Amino acid sequence: MRYVFYSVQQCCLRVHLLARLKGFQKLTPVDDALRIFLEACPLKKLKTVHVHLDSALGRVSAEKIISKEDLPRVDRSAVDGYAVKAEDTVGASQFKPKTLTIADGEEISAKQGKQVWTGNPLPKEANAVIMLENTKRRGAEIEVWTPLTPNENVSKKGEDIKSGEIAVKAGIRLKPQHLGLMAALGMTSITVFEKPKIAILATGNELQEIGNKLQENQVFDVNRHVVSALCRELGAEPLDLGISKDNAEEITEKLRAGLSADVIITTGGTSVGAPDVVPEAVNKIGKPSILVHGIAMRPAMPTALAIVDEKPIVILSGNPVAAMIGFEFFARPLICRMLGLEREESRPTVEAELTKKVLTALGRRSFVRVRVFKENSKFFAEPISARGSGLISTMTRSNGYVIVPENREGLAQGETVLVHLFDNVEAVG
């Protein structure tokens, strides 16, 4: 037995290292981890910016749009035909048509009709429009073949939206239809939230940047490219912090640079091995630092969540699949909340029949990648290789995932499962 004298600092470091080497002492359930993290995240809103209507697609509204007028602004014809008084058409039929004379002023009198096209304002005193195909023109007169009720084929003033009504709520991801309603109201711009800036750092001695030549034992960094794209999909702006070696000082320095962003996301170096120095580096840059490390889920167990100087930090696994799943469950809700979205956007789901059984670990929430396909108008979900959370191709071969809860050890063949889709579903029959 050898005795070695350590300084206090060295001693702490060594205890810390030994703790890491033993594996996670305690895993936090997924829901608790997310709650702890989001509750600790400061509720600072992003800055807002005015954008032109035609640049607002996909942005999140930062203001409530209240209509200042009625739409339509006046009663309008909803069809091509003749504006009439409904009472003049009572009893009309193709066998007993009613005859009206054609008016062409701004108003009509009894037993008159005025030709209108879709969208034309109704002449005064008219209260309904007979469709062209239900009339026959005879010189200066028309035969009306069907009876009308008041307001029939009329778009009433204020029927689309009334003055004082909310046209678009705040916290809405703007779709083409929202832009349409704003255009109808004559708006040219809207206040939206700025895109949150997400600084992304990959860590790992083995990582090489694409475009360079791989040295022995190196692999290309995948995660920065995937995480950037995931951020872009949500409408956030990725900032590249590059690749760091598994070196606490280098990581600390890069993280400090990242604090100018709204969120930092790291990948790698978060497990319990000797090179896993990211949580240590995060703890060094500020308070309150790591809140959760080690989550009862598979994949993505080594995920850690931290707050430093009011900035959320999501510390993802270096395994590409685990990084994507960790992003999905922790970064995505965070970014949706930062974006000011009224509610988190969920992925589309589909119920499908599992084509083969799946085994999962009790006490962990498991995420099973599946390929959903449609055959004879029924959906099936084929589990894709449970092995290897590092196999990025399992994500391109699948189009969704199934969540297996903590209290189950797997799913049975033929079971109906809810699939969360991240790509299109193919119809094979």
Add this chain to the structure above:
Amino acid sequence: MRYVFYSVQQCCLRVHLLARLKGFQKLTPVDDALRIFLEACPLKKLKTVHVHLDSALGRVSAEKIISKEDLPRVDRSAVDGYAVKAEDTVGASQFKPKTLTIADGEEISAKQGKQVWTGNPLPKEANAVIMLENTKRRGAEIEVWTPLTPNENVSKKGEDIKSGEIAVKAGIRLKPQHLGLMAALGMTSITVFEKPKIAILATGNELQEIGNKLQENQVFDVNRHVVSALCRELGAEPLDLGISKDNAEEITEKLRAGLSADVIITTGGTSVGAPDVVPEAVNKIGKPSILVHGIAMRPAMPTALAIVDEKPIVILSGNPVAAMIGFEFFARPLICRMLGLEREESRPTVEAELTKKVLTALGRRSFVRVRVFKENSKFFAEPISARGSGLISTMTRSNGYVIVPENREGLAQGETVLVHLFDNVEAVG
């Protein structure tokens, strides 16, 4: 009775006008209309362009990516632990551990283990990895507590993707996971299709551009903004042809300018009223011109489809809702095909219970706007105002549509319907 002499040209025009004023003589079924249109569309592929991996999100791959190597490039550890020979662990348990000595070279011998971290290449002769938490280190030795099978916790060479395998197919909308797999292969760029250019023209004497002051009887143009956004959502590039009066010469001139784009989309002027001169203008600019005019659907019945000088022209209704539905069923499949997508992208769907009955017209395919919400983990679809295809707010108040087939006169309350979603679903309970 008055006799008037017309020139042949005037006469043709007059006959044409009278035909228009009678309503559509014949409505083409939706599926036939789309088939006729797509079959007549030239199969010219868009030009391709190389883009950096980080700019490729959402673009459509124009080349098939074949892996030039195995991934992983060598056998790697999938966990933190010790690389061993599986046969040395047979019979190991926490009560009867096997003891191995620690190796630190490039290979191991019998009864040896070498510490490895996730992702490390396996030392020669090792064929499995024992996880750290299933071992105990005692100086230069480790106790192994569980038996391993060969390849356990190993990412085998080529397990992710093999040399010669297709990594990404052509005609795929690139998602983060595709970019990830390409990064893993060391690729920095990919060939994608150029964005199709869609020229958009709104027609209507009543239209005013947002930002200007409305004159009497004017409304703001909604459709150019909505159609632009719908194009952008699909990854196409809108080109603005502005607003034209209901004047065949002005429309003809603007359409000619639009022929430099890949597709033209017009809105308005396509019904059977006197101001509906768009089909006439389209017929003037080239051949084969209008293929379908008047479709057995509601809304969007006046939609027309044309090809001129090999350019597809989609002639949408001026009613904003009808324009959106017409876009959905004719422009969307066309653009998906132009984009080179392997298959048309369908909107997410959900089965929901209809909250009240809906009446539709027999012989027309009807599109009923609904608001889907989730209550107690069940989906409900509430029909939104059947009236008024001009009411754009019915699109912002709904988040999907239900298709009622031609052979039905409506849907019953409580019926399970398939909703095609164009916005998020809200959970209300």
